[in-house]
Amino acid sequence: MKTQNINIEKEIATEIQNTFHTAEVNIKRNKRIEVKLRNDLIPPFLSYAKNYLTFNHLAHFSCVDWIEQNEFELVYIIYSYEKGVIVLAKTRIDREKAEFVTTRHLWYQAETYERELHEMFGINFKGNDRLNEFILEDWEGIPPYRRDFDTVKYATDNFYTRPGREDAKDVRENVTKINKEEIPEFAKEYSVRSLK
Amino acid sequence: MIYDKSSGKIVDIIKNYARKHSLWIVAYGTGCGAIELPPTMTSRYDAERFGIRGSATPRQADVLLITGYLAVKTLKRVIRTYEQMQDPKYVIGFGSCTINGGMYWDSYNTVKALDRYLPVDVYINGCMPRPEAVISGFIELQKLIEAGKANGAKKYKENLDWYRENQRKVIKNWKMPDYNW
Numbered sequence: 583m584k585t586q587n588i589n590i591e592k593e594i595a596t597e598i599q600n601t602f603h604t605a606e607v608n609i610k611r612n613k614r615i616e617v618k619l620r621n622d623l624i625p626p627f628l629s630y631a632k633n634y635l636t637f638n639h640l641a642h643f644s645c646v647d648w649i650e651q652n653e654f655e656l657v658y659i660i661y662s663y664e665k666g667v668i669v670l671a672k673t674r675i676d677r678e679k680a681e682f683v684t685t686r687h688l689w690y691q692a693e694t695y696e697r698e699l700h701e702m703f704g705i706n707f708k709g710n711d712r713l714n715e716f717i718l719e720d721w722e723g724i725p726p727y728r729r730d731f732d733t734v735k736y737a738t739d740n741f742y743t744r745p746g747r748e749d750a751k752d753v754r755e756n757v758t759k760i761n762k763e764e765i766p767e768f769a770k771e772y773s774v775r776s777l778k
Numbered sequence: 779m780i781y782d783k784s785s786g787k788i789v790d791i792i793k794n795y796a797r798k799h800s801l802w803i804v805a806y807g808t809g810c811g812a813i814e815l816p817p818t819m820t821s822r823y824d825a826e827r828f829g830i831r832g833s834a835t836p837r838q839a840d841v842l843l844i845t846g847y848l849a850v851k852t853l854k855r856v857i858r859t860y861e862q863m864q865d866p867k868y869v870i871g872f873g874s875c876t877i878n879g880g881m882y883w884d885s886y887n888t889v890k891a892l893d894r895y896l897p898v899d900v901y902i903n904g905c906m907p908r909p910e911a912v913i914s915g916f917i918e919l920q921k922l923i924e925a926g927k928a929n930g931a932k933k934y935k936e937n938l939d940w941y942r943e944n945q946r947k948v949i950k951n952w953k954m955p956d957y958n959w
């Protein structure tokens with residue numbers, strides 16, 4: 583069974599590579615393929631994957647904020663019941679403009695994901711006419727999942743903090759020591775900031 | 779019939795005794811804690827032996843259980859629910875999130891101290907409190923009721939301006955009805 587499955591992934595990967603020459607296809611591990619694409623190739627790729635490669639289930643659609651590169655990375659996770667393989671289709675869009683096209687015509691549930699990304703990251707999906715208020719109510723200011731949104735500051739400014747938690751300690755140093763791990767460089771800065 | 783102070787007190791004692799043994803909870807769960815209510819109610823812990831039961835609507839209920847963190851959106855609904863309840867009414871804050879924010883202390887959308895927005899009679903701490911703790915909190919509330927000290931609703935009426943001010947601070951788009959009690 584297992585040896586068969588690895589062949590399936592290779593087959594799919596070459597199939598994708600042959601159709602989309604500019605795509606960057608990696609087999610991450612058993613049953614998982616990552617496809618990085620130019621953003622204008624995403625709609626044709628998804629439609630091709632759905633209709634031709636039988637990836638007819640949109641398992642998840644999310645976004646990563648790469649503030650350092652001034653880009654949003656959109657991640658479509660699609661699954662084929664027939665092949666039992668997951669494909670992660672990734673693409674980058676401009677962070678300032680934050681605009682993309684909808685994939686509602688392929689999967690109806692994409693609409694809900696797009697509404698969430700619209701609310702939490704402020705991405706506008708052209709063609710989706712239901713990008714209205716979703717989970718947050720009466721939200722003003724920058725969307726909360728963007729990395730330049732300072733959650734701690736917002737929370738302390740807007741909500742009353744009961745005194746008594748000032749001595750909360752950053753336990754991560756001890757935890758990493760016990761587990762013989764290291765705090766990554768970027769995370770150090772955040773842990774210090776959140777304590778102030 | 780002579781109505782002096784002492785007889786009024788006896789009436790109060792009887793009233794409080796009756797109230798104490800019939801606490802109906804609004805079936806409204808917020809946050810994670812509502813998942814502890816089914817075991818509290820069912821045969822393992824059987825809260826009904828203390829007179830604690832669920833009720834369908836706020837108008838029939840006595841106790842508003844706030845079972846965890848409150849998003850601003852939920853807070854709106856909770857305030858409306860509380861204001862629709864009829865006297866006698868009590869509020870129980872359930873879990874660390876209602877006390878000081880718990881693990882959501884730095885969240886962009888949850889309030890951190892429930893007693894700024896609603897008058898809390900009893901807090902139950904823990905994240906999350908097990909049914910034993912819930913029942914012990916209820917027994918605490920029963921003691922307060924019997925002693926005539928569970929007067930959160932009175933406090934809310936008397937300090938309505940202070941509560942409203944705090945509520946309006948977090949609820950930006952205020953479209954709440956004003957009840958004239």
Ligand code: SF4
Pocket residue numbers: 809810811845846847872873874875876880881882904905906907
């Ligand atoms: S106190 Fe813990 S269990 Fe309760 S709502 Fe908060 S996080 Fe959830």
